[in-house]
Each structure stands twice: as C-alpha cells, then as structure tokens.
Amino acid sequence: MTFSRPGGRVTARTSGPFDRADRAPASAQEHGYAHLTTALRQRGVECTVEYGLSDYIVCAELPDHSTMIISPPQEPPADHPPGHPPTWLVTRSHPYDTAVHSVVYSSEPGGPHAQHQGEVPPLLAAIDTFLDQLGLEPRGPMAAFARFNAADAILHRAGFVSEVTHYGRFHRLPATMTDPAEQRRAVTRAFDALQAGGITVSCDPDLLDPNVPILHDHEQYLGDQLADLARSIARADHTTQVVSALSELTAPDDGVLDRITEFLNSTAGWWEGLVEPADPLHADHLRRIARTLTVSFLEIRKLRDTLADRHTAHPLRPRPDRLQPAAARAGTALASVSKAPPATAIRTASPTVSRARS
Numbered sequence: 001m002t003f004s005r006p007g008g009r010v011t012a013r014t015s016g017p018f019d020r021a022d023r024a025p026a027s028a029q030e031h032g033y034a035h036l037t038t039a040l041r042q043r044g045v046e047c048t049v050e051y052g053l054s055d056y057i058v059c060a061e062l063p064d065h066s067t068m069i070i071s072p073p074q075e076p077p078a079d080h081p082p083g084h085p086p087t088w089l090v091t092r093s094h095p096y097d098t099a100v101h102s103v104v105y106s107s108e109p110g111g112p113h114a115q116h117q118g119e120v121p122p123l124l125a126a127i128d129t130f131l132d133q134l135g136l137e138p139r140g141p142m143a144a145f146a147r148f149n150a151a152d153a154i155l156h157r158a159g160f161v162s163e164v165t166h167y168g169r170f171h172r173l174p175a176t177m178t179d180p181a182e183q184r185r186a187v188t189r190a191f192d193a194l195q196a197g198g199i200t201v202s203c204d205p206d207l208l209d210p211n212v213p214i215l216h217d218h219e220q221y222l223g224d225q226l227a228d229l230a231r232s233i234a235r236a237d238h239t240t241q242v243v244s245a246l247s248e249l250t251a252p253d254d255g256v257l258d259r260i261t262e263f264l265n266s267t268a269g270w271w272e273g274l275v276e277p278a279d280p281l282h283a284d285h286l287r288r289i290a291r292t293l294t295v296s297f298l299e300i301r302k303l304r305d306t307l308a309d310r311h312t313a314h315p316l317r318p319r320p321d322r323l324q325p326a327a328a329r330a331g332t333a334l335a336s337v338s339k340a341p342p343a344t345a346i347r348t349a350s351p352t353v354s355r356a357r358s
Helices: 034-042 119-132 143-155 182-198 221-235 237-250 256-272 279-310 326-338
Strands: 002-003 011-013 048-050 054-059 066-072 088-091 102-106 161-165 168-171
Touching: 002 066, 002 143, 034 054, 034 119, 034 182, 066 182, 088 119, 143 161, 143 182, 182 237, 221 237, 237 256, 256 279
Parallel strands: none
Antiparallel strands: 002 011, 011 168, 048 054, 054 066, 066 088, 088 102, 161 168
C-alpha cells in the first residue's frame, strides 16, 4: 500500500503480484480491462491488451499455443443499434490449425449467452470453465488477494473513499478533508492498522502524525462476528445449531436485522439535518431502503421459524460424538484428562510495534 498526496489530495494505492512495479501502469497497458487480465494471470495465462478493429481487445496465449481473444463489439460505433448495450465475444484459434477455432462465449444478439449482454461475471465464469477443460491449474492461493480485501476494509474504516476511474481503482480521503493535520491523523490510523495486518506500507513521513497513539489491540469487528456465525452454520450437523446462529440475526427488537433497520433510520434522521439541498433526498433514500429491507427481514424471520420446526439432524452430516457408545466416550474422556498438561500457563507480552517512517 502506498500513500501519497499529489496536489494536496491524499490517495492510497495497492500493488501486488498481478500489479507489479516493474510493469507499466494499468492505464497504459490495460485500458480498463484489468479485471479480465488479472483473472487470467491468476490462472497462469499470459495476456496483453491490444487494439482491434475499433476497440481494445484482450489476447491470451494458451499452453497449447492457441490464442484466446476477448473482445467487445468491433463494428464501428455508428453501426450499433440505438441503445444497444455492450456485448462480449470470446474466441479461440490456432495459427497453424484451423480446426482449433471455436467460440468460447458470445453475448452478442442471437448468441448463446445473449441474455448476459455486457455483464462481466458470466463472462469470467465461462472463461474459467473453458480453462478448466483445457486442464489449467485453478487459481493459486488467494492469500495475496485476501490481503487486498483486508486493506480495502482497513481503509474503509479509516474514512477513505474508494474511487474507480479509467486509470484504475484507488482510495482517497474525502475531497473536503483539506486540513493537513486531520489528513495526517487519518493516514496514521490507516498506516498502523495496515502494518498490524501484515501489509507492507510505503508513506511519506510528512503524512504521518507521531502524536497519534499506536493501538495494539482492538475488539472483533461486527462483520467478523457475523462471519464466525456463518462458519458455525457451515459446521452444523443439526437444525438447532443453525437456528441458534440464525436467531442472532432474527431476534425481535435486538437482533441484527432489526438493528440494521434502526441504524439506517438513525442515519437518515441525522443526514436530513445537513444543509445541502440534496440531503433530504439522501435521507429519504435511506428510509426507503430500510422499508424494503424490513420486508425481506420478515421473510428471513419466518424461514428461521420454519427451520426451527424441522428439529432434525442433517442427513448428510453424521454426528460421530453422538454415535459413539457410552463406554467409548468415557474412555476417550479419561484418556484426554490423563494427557492434559499441568494447569500452569505463561503469558508473554506482545512486542511493541514501532511505526516505520519510510
């Protein structure tokens, strides 16, 4: 993660295995197709972005020396029907074997995927299926991308705003946060959290405030707590376990779902008191969202009750601990007690984290 302040505007940009410093900036090579080239490189496919007949295309070299072309419409714009959405055509061909030619994906009018038009997720899914059929390895460990996601969450909580332009995606501090001291405090908080998360950070020392205390420990985020509940459901072997976790969301009045509605309405009321002409419209928008969600939340609560009435073990998830004979369980318990370590623990203090300035 690199923080900079060009023209007084503080930005944060990520870089990693598929956005290396030794490559030209995405704006020079990818021409808005970084989401496609990154997905291909994750599968070990070399690719470039080149200019086709009337627009840029992605050229991917496959292991059998054939070429896959990912292309938007290439006819002149004047030939597009009025209001016609963008579409995708993916073809595979071989320079020395014409029998290899095939259409991998086509969302053009009349094509097998026309219903998806210019949507990217179905395009990427079809490409992944095609690469699977060619025997390419699946995507490697996603640790680096998990760190990208973690960095996004840290910057989001530190007050940064995500922005996507033709030149790529980055984060920035709010446009109206122009006080240098306030900017330094925000960057410093993000800097410390990124370092604590094991993310390498590059930052001009002038953007850091040495007077901001370093926070070593923090409570688990609400999102992480909900993720724990989701993992408990994934491990569950009986409806009672799933209902117990789901009830944290659906409990009347103090459940997560009711709190979300309360949160949105409180935010709307606060926003309504601001002075910009559009502020009441934004507040009304939040209230409409809250009302829409309330209907869905009632449906979720009803489904929770339906599941509670089932009260049964999952047929595909046996409960080994309950299938053991009583004598076997007792023997296992005694064995675990005899092997238990002495009830003495040593607590070691975490080393002090220093705030690097380069």
